[in-house]
Amino acid sequence: MANQHFQIVIIGAGPAGMAAAVTTTKAGLETIVIDDQKDSGGQVYRNLQANQGKSPAYLGQSYYDGAKLAQSFADCGAIYWPDCTVWQITDMHEIALVSRGKAELITADYIIIATGAIERPMPVKGWTLPGVMSVGGAQTLLKQAALGADDAVFVGSGPLLYLTAWQYIQAGLAVRAVIDIVGAKQWRSAIPFAPLALLQPDMLAMGWRWLGDITVTLR
Numbered sequence: 153m154a155n156q157h158f159q160i161v162i163i164g165a166g167p168a169g170m171a172a173a174v175t176t177t178k179a180g181l182e183t184i185v186i187d188d189q190k191d192s193g194g195q196v197y198r199n200l201q202a203n204q205g206k207s208p209a210y211l212g213q214s215y216y217d218g219a220k221l222a223q224s225f226a227d228c229g230a231i232y233w234p235d236c237t238v239w240q241i242t243d244m245h246e247i248a249l250v251s252r253g254k255a256e257l258i259t260a261d262y263i264i265i266a267t268g269a270i271e272r273p274m275p276v277k278g279w280t281l282p283g284v285m286s287v288g289g290a291q292t293l294l295k296q297a298a299l300g301a302d303d304a305v306f307v308g309s310g311p312l313l314y315l316t317a318w319q320y321i322q323a324g325l326a327v328r329a330v331i332d333i334v335g336a337k338q339w340r341s342a343i344p345f346a347p348l349a350l351l352q353p354d355m356l357a358m359g360w361r362w363l364g365d366i367t368v369t370l371r
Contacts, residue, residue, distance in 0.1 A: 157259045158184045158231075161247055163238055164266035166194020167218065170225035172264050177228040184231040184258070186238060186249060192225060193218065194268050195288065198295045210322035211295065212315070214358065271312075291316045300325045309334045311359065318362040321369050330366055 160176045162169050165187035176183045185192075193200045197218035203211065204219060225232075233251055240248040245260050271288045278284060283301065287308055293299045294316075303326045306317045317330045349356060 159261045161260035162264045165192040166268045169266035173230040174224045174228045177230050186233045186236045287316050302326045305329045307331045314362045
């Protein structure tokens with residue numbers, strides 16, 4: 153078991169982890185990035201390097217906008233350990249992990265946890281049946297293997313629901329319906345946060361484009 157010390161340990165090589173590594177290395181700090189995937193990018197930019205050569209337009213420009221960040225991360229000089237599983241972090245800043253079947257113990261002055269967002273699927277009757285999957289799983293198939301389920305019904309809420317449905321439509325896959333389960337009470341509770349959304353007009357425009365394309369297709 154190796155014992156190595158680093159100034160900065162970043163757990164997660166998605167957008168936040170890569171951006172953090174670019175920042176810390178620019179400041180001259182010795183940085184190591186640990187991730188459980190085989191390539192950097194996280195869920196948002198999953199399989200970006202492989203897809204760049206194929207350039208499937210259906211994934212959207214926001215997906216390929218990650219190429220600049222990914223390249224900056226590759227060039228920043230941070231040590232990168234993919235395919236690792238972190239199983240413990242102690243109060244002494246010890247990080248216990250498994251790398252390629254080998255146990256490792258490293259220490260750090262500072263630890264940045266950038267493990268990203270997770271899906272919160274709600275179990276419903278029949279959700280374990282064949283042909284039923286989470287929207288994140290459906291999107292992963294599209295990014296990783298250019299595969300999707302024809303004649304799919306999307307049920308849920310949030311941006312990922314609409315983005316994945318839009319990507320399916322752009323990929324030429326049939327979408328039978330998109331069902332948003334957010335009720336009036338939830339919409340009302342979001343009203344106080346509406347002004348903050350106006351500070352991101354590009355994001356709003358992108359969302360409106362998804363909704364418009366989906367609506368036109370499903371009419």
